[in-house]
Structure formats: C-alpha cells, structure tokens
Amino acid sequence: MVILEARNISRTYTIGERETQVLKDISLTINAGEFVVIAGSSGSGKSTLLSILSGLDQPTSGRIFLSGQDITDLNEDQLAEVRNQTTGFVFQAFHLIPSLNALENVTFPAELSHDPQAYKKAETLLKRVGLWERKTHFPSQLSGGEKQRVALCRALINSPPLVFADEPTGNLDSKNSSEIVRLLLEMQHEWNTTLVMATHSLEIAERAERMISLRDGRIEPDYSQRT
Numbered sequence: 084m085v086i087l088e089a090r091n092i093s094r095t096y097t098i099g100e101r102e103t104q105v106l107k108d109i110s111l112t113i114n115a116g117e118f119v120v121i122a123g124s125s126g127s128g129k130s131t132l133l134s135i136l137s138g139l140d141q142p143t144s145g146r147i148f149l150s151g152q153d154i155t156d157l158n159e160d161q162l163a164e165v166r167n168q169t170t171g172f173v174f175q176a177f178h179l180i181p182s183l184n185a186l187e188n189v190t191f192p193a194e195l196s197h198d199p200q201a202y203k204k205a206e207t208l209l210k211r212v213g214l215w216e217r218k219t220h221f222p223s224q225l226s227g228g229e230k231q232r233v234a235l236c237r238a239l240i241n242s243p244p245l246v247f248a249d250e251p252t253g254n255l256d257s258k259n260s261s262e263i264v265r266l267l268l269e270m271q272h273e274w275n276t277t278l279v280m281a282t283h284s285l286e287i288a289e290r291a292e293r294m295i296s297l298r299d300g301r302i303e304p305d306y307s308q309r310t
C-alpha cells in the first residue's frame with residue numbers, strides 16, 4: 084500500500100534576482116512500513132525533499148499525496164494538523180524546545196492534539212529509551228545522544244505512520260548513532276512505521292530496503308533494479 088506519493092515535484096529558491104532549481108521533476112512512491120534512505124552529496128536537495136514530503140515546506144510545482152489525500156493545497160493550519168497526526172520528524176540538530184524539560188518536549192505534540200494519554204505515552208517512550216530518570220532535565224543538561232533520544236520520543240508520541248529523519252546521526256558519535264538507528268528500526272518493525280531518512284552513512288543506507296539517490300536535483304536511475 085502506497086502511503087506517500089510525490090508527483091512531478093520541483094522546488095526553486097529565489098534569492099534576489101537569482102533562481103536556483105533545487106529539485107527538478109521528482110516523482111516517487113513510498114509504501115507503508117518501508118525504510119527508505121535518501122542519499123546524495125551535500126547540497127543535492129535531500130533536506131529540501133524531506134521537508135516537502137513531510138509537509139514542512141511546499142513545492143514550487145507538483146503534488147504530494149499522503150495516504151491518498153492531496154495535501155498540496157492545504158492551508159497552514161490544515162497542514163499543521165496533518166503533520167501533527169501523521170508524521171514525526173527527527174532533525175540532525177535535535178530542535179528541542181530549550182525552555183521545556185525532556186518530558187515536556189516529548190508530550191508537546193500530544194498536547195497539541197489534546198491527547199489525555201500524553202503523560203502515559205511519554206512515560207512509556209522515555210523508559211524505552213532509558214531516559215525516564217532524566218525527564219526533568221532541560222535540553223542544555225542533556226548530551227547529544229540523550230537529546231536525540233528525547234527528540235525520537237517526541238517524534239513518536241502521536242504514533243505517526245510516517246517518520247522522517249534528516250541526518251539523525253549527523254551530530255552523534257558512533258555509539259550514539261548505532262543506538263538511534265537501532266531504536267528507529269525497532270519502531271519501524273514493531274509498529275510498521277514508514278521511515279524515510281536522509282543520511283550520508285553508507286552503513287545505515289545498507290540497512291534500508293530502498294535507497295533513493297539525488298543528483299543535480301533529480302533521482303538517479305536505480306541500477307540495482309536493472310539487473
């Protein structure tokens with residue numbers, strides 16, 4: 084079953100008089116439960132593509148379908164609601180809210196949707212990643228690996244069918260990277276979550292079911308499927 088479809092996506096950035104086309108006519112489908120890696124050199128458009136696929140940014144042209152629903156023309160409020168209910172996002176730089184402690188960061192998306200189970204779910208998740216004892220710590224009091232585990236819990240609290248991760252291990256050492264990847268893959272298997280991850284790591288890419296490589300704003304032909 085297709086959970087996400089991009090149809091003829093282009094994205095142009097305009098700075099002053101200059102226009103740069105970062106994504107050029109990208110079409111792809113992602114199946115429910117799949118682990119897909121987005122690869123490509125720095126500047127190839129991975130983050131731009133992830134933002135568009137997850138509804139954080141809008142394409143210049145083309146359409147995005149989420150579980151069959153065309154989300155391209157939704158207004159900002161509608162898009163925020165779809166994002167909150169359907170997607171989780173993990174960033175390279177964690178993006179935790181500095182004034183909220185670990186527990187409050189995790190419950191935040193669940194409180195936006197008035198989930199009475201927010202606390203209970205956060206407790207289960209934080210225990211799972213070994214951080215329940217640190218629930219009252221603020222981001223500045225946590226290590227990088229700990230911050231990313233909190234960010235992971237926050238991404239998962241609304242049980243989204245789709246999780247996006249943009250270089251989630253980019254700021255972590257190898258031990259913490261393995262731990263984050265292990266947790267992401269556990270969740271993908273356990274809850275049949277769809278995982279779309281941009282990464283430079285070949286080691287992680289090897290574990291994906293599919294790799295989409297970007298080059299000059301286009302998807303590279305998949306030679307593995309031509310043999």
Ligand SMILES: Nc1ncnc2c1ncn2[C@@H]1O[C@H](COP(=O)(O)OP(=O)(O)OP(=O)(O)O)[C@@H](O)[C@H]1O
Pocket residue numbers: 096097098105123124125126127128129130131132
């Ligand atoms: N807000 C923006 N305004 C103008 N240009 C942008 C903007 N965001 C990205 N770009 C440009 O778009 C191109 C793709 O950027 P993007 O961040 O998607 O690449 P990336 O593949 O994620 O790179 P990296 O591996 O370094 O994270 C780059 O040339 C970048 O300079």
Ligand SMILES: [Mg+2]
Pocket residue numbers: 129130131249281
């Ligand atoms: Mg990037």
